[in-house]
Amino acid sequence: MTIKTFDLNLSTKGFSDIHDVTSQVRARISESGITEGFCHIFVTGSTASVSTMEFEPALVKDIKKKLEDFASEHERSHHSETWGDDNGFSHIRATFMGPGITVPVRNSTPILGTWQQIVVLDHDNRSRNRHVVIQVVGIE
């Protein structure tokens, strides 16, 4: 077994901006030469998350709305009041959803449903350059 670690930079807009990174993940798996194993996708920072979803515009709106209902950008937080950066809601969303996911790989391809994409969600309250780590682990 072997492991290959790749870095991906993403320009994001914040407020749970959602990016489909499936094609970038597929490219790194292909580049790694690993045929069977798994892939871990992890976003550094405390205001972003990784998950899977059917990446289509109507559902993007629904998930952003649900995140706003869950932890509103307008709600007061001790964090925002203490540090003045107004992104307490971003931290709360990120901690609930978690910073990464693992996806199985077979035949050099991630095992995903037909309508299942890998997404990075940036919950911060401003544009960011995000650092995403993609690790591919398995048998060549």
Add this chain to the structure above:
Amino acid sequence: MTIKTFDLNLSTKGFSDIHDVTSQVRARISESGITEGFCHIFVTGSTASVSTMEFEPALVKDIKKKLEDFASEHERSHHSETWGDDNGFSHIRATFMGPGITVPVRNSTPILGTWQQIVVLDHDNRSRNRHVVIQVVGIE
């Protein structure tokens, strides 16, 4: 180190139908011959999740109720209105909870609490045949 990939098919009923798959996971770990390592359980598709819980009927009701409070099957969604499949809530639940978990393995056994089972939750609004991937990774 080695990796073994298994497929598990589950017949589910939807609306956050919860299935205890711990015994199937234990059987694959045993079959794999791996004694120390970890196991990843992943469900394909964009309307299902994997987590752990104490799998007993009262808590199954409580978790289903909380999922209904969080994203109701009756709430309107752009996804449902656009595609007419009425399962926007299913997608939202799945993206929040995530598609998979990893469990450590020692002495050919998953390391779990006494009352902690591995569960697959199908959030869709209809019966499905679900594809679950179980990967066991480690030392024989």
Add this chain to the structure above:
Amino acid sequence: MTIKTFDLNLSTKGFSDIHDVTSQVRARISESGITEGFCHIFVTGSTASVSTMEFEPALVKDIKKKLEDFASEHERSHHSETWGDDNGFSHIRATFMGPGITVPVRNSTPILGTWQQIVVLDHDNRSRNRHVVIQVVGIE
């Protein structure tokens, strides 16, 4: 590739008591001798979770408050009424957040954001001695 499994005991106070375990994880990675790979942090039991956050006191309050809003310690549950242990809310919080996370490792160090710490959240309604499993996997 190799794998090293470590056990960590934590004394917790419950009600989503949050513990920063980043220094303990760094120490186990260092001790493992693994330079490139990943680290999995998993908590056994059905009333605790692992995630990442900026571990500072104001945000600790905010996350505890949001967990209380999401599944209140005062709300009735079938689980509590059936078993009399009054911790239905603890189970619900744990199943939503999940029992573990994976963090990439490079240069013998976890790849994390500057303000991103690894935390264990104990949602139970009493003090516990928690068993956390830290696995380091990769190349020496």
